[in-house]
Amino acid sequence: MKAHPVLKAKNYKSDIKPVWCPGCGHYAVLSALTKALAHLELARENVALISGIGCSSRLPAYLNTYGFHGVHGRALPVASGLKAARPDLTVVAVGGDGDGFSIGGNHFLHACRRNMDLTYIVMDNEVYGMTKGQASPTTAPEWTQSKLTPHGTGIPRFRPAAIALAAGAGFIARGYSGKPADLTHLLVEAIEYRGFAFVQVLSPCQTFRPEQKGWKEQVHPLDPATEDPLQTTNCIQTDDGLTLGVLYRHPMSVWQPIQQPRGSLSRIEEEFLR
Amino acid sequence: MSQDKSISFTSEAEFLVNAQALEQELAERYQEMADSMQVHNNLEVAGLFRKLGNYSETHAGELIHSANGLDLPQVPPWEYQWLTLDGPENCMQHTNYLMTPSQALQLAMRIERCAYDFYSQTAEETSDSNIRKLAVDMLTSKQKHLEQVSEWLLKASEQQPKTPEDLDPPHMPE
């Protein structure tokens, strides 16, 4: 048995109070993340949380680790650059469904492909909260509550897990902020996975999607519980989007920079000499 | 307690780790709810949660003190035996920025009840007399706390204000 960790979950929280609405699912993600980091006994200074723009992207400042709050949709590129330059750090990118799947959709595909050793947590509430409740890529086509799309988007939903799988991600999981203990476990597994680990967290929006309280009765574990790639692949392709657990885990070769200098400037300069 | 699974501890230390984590969880979630209410200018409810949080913090501190000298095992945070679907770890989802003191105290009752159930079930099911003694101690103090919260709730319900409302549309911060 390991010795009791020196740092507790609360030591990973900063003294900045979240701006999230009371009742927001993101609080549970924040708490689960601090517990995961404490469980993994990661030094705070060696962890970096990277985000874009949106309600969930405010998360880095709420942690007492290094963080970077960038622009809309670009969390993954910032995280990838950081990890390439500093492979010694634990890098976690966080954000929402609009940030990650719409404006950042291309980066999502290529981060899955590139398979750097990163964790990507998307807090999915199927809505743009910070700009007052517009439909996001994961919003159901018939959802008519936004003034921007009063007849619904009419566009089939983006299926994050299926797309991650098609793009080549080696670790795909889905959690629910209403099951924070399981979520903590998923985050630990995601951070421990060597490669790009994608965790979609169903995280209800109290303000714009109050009906998401119903998720509590709708979510269900992967059944049967398996890690057989054929079965899990099938589940990812065909499920109702509410299956929880590690949906896919496959060891893959990880993008790694070469860090040992093997040459010198003077040798490079000699190439020009005539 | 709503869960079906039975509770069992192999050592006093293991129970204490669970109990500590539970009280810590209560404390942290109360403080988090207090912060959140404060940020959203619901100061009355923020004050209530703050008070409850400080109480739990004291309690958690006492537990840490009583565990001094014991070799505490590391229990993964998803394996605490008090975890339920509607326990303290999950209370934030039942809040909203317009909630009344009475609603806040009802929520507090619910999660304090979870803790109470955990200690009571432990006391009932354990065969270890040391663990039982610890669980009964916790149970007794939880009982007192519950009575206190219940009293507050009664008072709050008597002076139930009219349902608060928000006259403005949501903001667009970014």
Place this chain on the structure above:
Amino acid sequence: MNITKPMHSDQSPNDLDLSIAVTGSGGSGAITCGLILLEAVAAEGLYGLMSRSLGPQIRGGESAAMLRISSEPVDCLDDRFDLLVGLDWRNVERFADEIPLNSHSLIVTDSATDAVPPCLLESQAQVLPLPVHELAANITDGRSNMIVLGIAGYLCGLDLNSLMESTRTGLAKKGSEISEAAALCVEQGFRSVTDRKRLLKQDQMPDKRPLWNISGNEACGLGGLRGGIRFVAAYPITPASDMLEWLSPRLEQMGGSLLQAEDELASINMLIGASFGGVPAMTATSGPGLSLMAEGLGLAVASETPLVVVNVTRGGPSTGLPTKSEQSDLNLALYGMHGDAPHLVIAPLSIADCATSTEWAVGLAERLQSVAIVLTDQFLAQNRAITDPVRPGSFELRRKSAPHSAAPYLRYQLSADGVSPMSTPGLPDCIYTGEGLEHNERGMPSSQAVDHLSQLHKRQHKLETFDYGRYWVETQGDGDLCLFTWGSTAGVVFEAAKRLSAQQIATRVIAIRLLMPLQRDALQELIKTAKRILVVEQNHQAQFFHYLHAQQILPDSAESLARPGPIPFRPGEIVTRVRIWSNG
């Protein structure tokens, strides 16, 4: 035939100066011929410049190698070509206006194939037919471009041995059979014209000395490495890609890494990530890519994350003229960001200067925690120069790192010089969150007027009050006639000034490296006594001229000489313009 170097009034004042073009189509090897010729030039201890013009095809298209060789360093093409060698003349009209000839020029053509087209003959240049293809056909694995190399090499006065040696080295990768056959072709070509008069004589050749053969893109890459760049992320784009290709293996040698990004939105943000991690970061792009990066550049400015973007300008807007040079991204580099976003814009003045300017840019970006845009163009970037070795600068510009202290760390602290100490992940006492929202000193988002104003001021103040030393400008002469320029046109302006000086017309050239922040007071001092001012730049809208006016540098009487690419400026064009002044 008796050929001598033509004497005309605008002639280069260099002792020895020759311009040669080799053209051909269908993979005829004109570019390879030019590259080897340039190597042989270096082997003789001569300076040189090679430019190229290419058709739109990936393979098999028409191409032209344009060289200038000289006893002095050369940073621009000459007014006229002394020698044009055509492997064939298919589609040559596409380049005809890039290869100006006159009655003193010599055109070498194959005696058996198609005739020299009228667009070239108009110049009244002399034509010398030679059995180029026949000579090649007589050699196993013989190639006409190598015959031509021998011919051009002889006429240029180059040594046969060094030509053959450069050929062997240049083609070594193709195997010894090919390279030996090529060397034999060179020899045959050379000997086929030894009865002709040489354009340059052997006894005019300078002493051999160590020289560099380098392109502007390579020089920018070298400057980046010297400045400490150890991370590059980029998306391929013409004409910047070859800098990235040059950097990729060399970054690895230096222990750095390069990420090929999915697009420019990604690459600029990858730089921000790496630089936040404490590793100096750079990218290379061109106009369309810089446009996509504009959002990320704003983030780097707001979060005060140092980074360098080398923008290799091509003709625009839109896809424009991807393989041609222009200075038309100046406005984008200066004004392309949203909000009030002070940053650095630095323009190298020559191919060699690409190394030093980029090294300086890296140092400034790091020292001032700012964005530095290095503005080169296709002319500097893809042309190769034979130049004196470029020594490293001694700028000593480093990031101001966070102190170990008990006081709470303030990432965006208001300091006297506007530069806040910057922490790096891994340091336990100075944990912070980099922030693109406006923030207070600690880095917490804040929309308070006082925080916005103080942070805006800090970001501007650090750039405006920094002592940039003397490297921000190059000047030459103190005549009444002032030639004002920046970037790649500096080379041609300096040469025009030299020619004017030989004609007793005194000028003063001001070539600015640091375009932003503009050193306003110092510039006004420099132009104070000038009687007339001409602002030279290669774009259609006179962007630099307008920028100087907006900054209230120029008097109303200042004039603009601005025209777009793709034809590079030539010294004679500027000489003519200035002589109109001095005559008038």
